[in-house]
Amino acid sequence: MATQKPALAKGTRDFGPKEVQKRKYILNSIESVFKKFGFMPLETPAMENLATLEGKYGDEGDKLLFRILNSGDYLKDLKEFQNNTSIDTTNLPSSTGNVSDLDSKAASKFISEKGLRYDLTVPFARYVVMNRNDITFPFKRYQMQPVWRADRPQKGRYREFWQCDADVVGSDSLINEVELIQIYYEVFTTLGIDFKIRVNNRKILEGIAEYFNCNHRFSEFIIIIDKLDKIGYEGVFKELNDAGFINDSNRAILDSPELGLFKEGIQQIYPTFESQLKRLNSLFEDRNSEIGSHGVSELEKVLKLLDKSCKQFVELDIFLARGLSYYTGSILEIVATKGTLKSSIGGGGRYDNLTGIFGLPNVSGVGISFGLDRIYDVMEELNLFPNTVNRASSTQVLFCHFDEATQEYCLPALKVLRDAGIAAEVYPDVIRKKPIAKQLDYANALNIPYAAIAGETEMQQHVFNVKNLQTGEQTLIGTEELIRLINPFI
RNA sequence: GUGGUUUUAGCUCAGUUGGUUAGAGCACCUGAUUGUGGUUCAGGGGGUCGUGGGUUCGAGCCCCAUAUUCCACCCCA
Known part of the structure; x- marks a missing residue:
């Protein structure tokens, strides 16, 4: 039989012991914060009926299913x-x-x-509708599972990646937004990642579209406006023109540098959120844009409730338009401010109609998502993992021996250590040639800190020759002393 | 979906205008060293050059197709 060359499917990765260790560290950090805020776990199947998924992510999303x-x-x-x-x-x-x-x-x-x-939010909405009678609302759930997108892989983009979501459904309160921002703050502070939270509100975007008389093709318009910081005022104007947005009724406003005020100017001229929102509100009032004013007051409330330490990481970005087509209120996006990854490492928002599609109307939801893989990439690049998780093995002691007799001599001590909660192992094979060198090589390769060597003389004296593999120091000690050496608090 | 890029030993990569038996470092194995690793020295194994076609007396190198890597756009975590 011809051998085949092993290979991974495009855009997928294996995670070796070291990677898994570090990914779990991130997952555990996120999960413990989720739990602290009262969220409950949920898992849903990897596959869903296409009817559940299609049409929820826009045309682009459907292509990537x-x-x-x-x-x-x-x-x-x-x-x-x-x-x-x-x-x-x-x-x-x-x-x-x-x-x-x-x-x-x-x-x-x-x-x-x-x-x-494709994500965890839509399966969650499906779950909520199917289990509406058993769920106590407001329902706070978290979910940490892989999702799949048939995208072209590139930096920070994979075809299989993990999302860690926390959502609240059945509550309109903006307290939820505030708490979700606090979760972001706690997690990224714990992980040591420098970040900023960009916030906006879909209603503000709609108000802006109204202001420019472009609300008839809302999302198209917003996607172009969102590029303002990337391609500048001229670029946006050109794209709007190419897309046919510029007409006699709005040419004057769009042509004027007032468009520039929104992005280039508003943060400089109005240094605080409050003044930015106030300015925005007066624009909306000029136009009688009720929805725009509504968005402003929602954001004002969220910012008012946010504590100071958290607020310093928040940045108002009135053109932030996240792609998912189901957001109706608050919009959040996280970017790492250090490192080379420019795309977001998390995002979220409020969606009022998602369960309505499945036949349960008038249930508002709001949620956030952490992109595990991108968080990992940032932490790896900036070397943010603590040394304790950089080890592949958690073993503290390796028992080394020369023959069957000395190997057997190790076994009772091995059990005593494990009973004391210390990760320990015995080298499973008996090696005839250079046994200690081989076993120390093994311990080194796995970064095991201590080797307990058992030979004829140690066996007779009921001790082990315990070697600290970092310093090279050796002492003859018994099992109890060995335990105290590794964990003085037992 | 559009454009570019990568693929040669377990890993990271050299490889001249197409010309003998395709190289290096690291890793691995053996020995110097039969109870001590991360240092040194000597030696050794290991490659259908991503895959399938083609051009040529001759292809790692040129042509076509395909897969894959990475990157940008689109979009997104």
Whole structure:
């Protein structure tokens, strides 16, 4: 049989012992903060029905869904369609009943019914609707699981990556926004990451669109406006023009540097959040933009409730438009301020209508997400992992021996150490040639700090020759002393 | 989805205008050293040059296709 060359699927990675150790450190840090704020765990399946996933993430998102081929004879329905029997073809792009007239998107409806989850929020909304009678609202849940996107991999972008989400559904209160920002603050402070939280409100964006008379093509307009800090005023104006947004009714405003005021000017001219929001509000009042004013008052309330230490990391970005199409209120985005990763390491917002799609209207939700893999990349680049998690093995002591007799002599001591809560192991094989050198090599490779060497003489004296592998010091001590050496507090 | 880039030993990478048997460092194994590692010295094993085609007397090098890596755009964690 020909051997095949082992390889990973595109955009996926293995995590060796060291990586897992460090990823768990991040996960544990996040989870403990989630718990402290009263969130409860949830896990959902890797795959969902495509009907659950499709249409929730916009057209771009639909393209990035990983679709699962139906099991069994997955061409069966397609053949039936070809034979034009019982399938309703009215909603399909091709109603000719001819397979060759179908495009891939239409054909996929016949051969794929399930997909891998794209995020954790939509499966959560699905769960809430299905379990509405058993859930006590407001429901606070956290969820830490992998998600999949059929994206082209690049820096900070993978096809399989983990999200750590905390969401509250069934509560309109802006206290939730405040608490979620506090969670961000606590987690990133604990991990030692320099960050800033960019905040905005979807209603402010809608107010801005109204201000420029562009609310008829809201998201398109906002996506262009959002690029202001990237491509500048001229770039935005050109893109708006190319997209046909500029007309006689708004040419004057867009042409004026007032557009620049929003991004380039507003933070300089108005140094505090309060003054920025006030200025924004007066613009909205000029236009009678009720929704814009509403967004301003929501943000004002959130900022008012936020404690000082937290607030210094918050930055108002009135053009921040996160892609997910389901946000209706607050919008949050986290970026690391040091390191080379420019894209966000977390994000979130409020969504009022997500459960409505599944038949449970009037339940408002708000949530945040941590991007585990990007957080890992930032911490790795900036060397932020503590030394204790940089070790692959947690073993403290390796018992080294020369033959069967001395190996057996180690076993009772090994058990005593483990019973005392100390991670310890015995080298499993008996080595005839240079046994100690081999076993010390093993301990070094695994960064094990102590070696307990048992030879003929040690066995007779009921002791071990305990070697500190960092300093090279050796002492002859018994099991009890060995325990105290490793953990003086027992 | 668009554009560019990468792939040669376990790892990181050299490899001249196409020309004998494809190299280095690290790692690994053996010995100097039969109870002591991270230092030194000597020796050793290991590669269908991503894969499949093509051009050529001859291909790691040129051409085509494909996979993959990384990067930018789009979009996003």
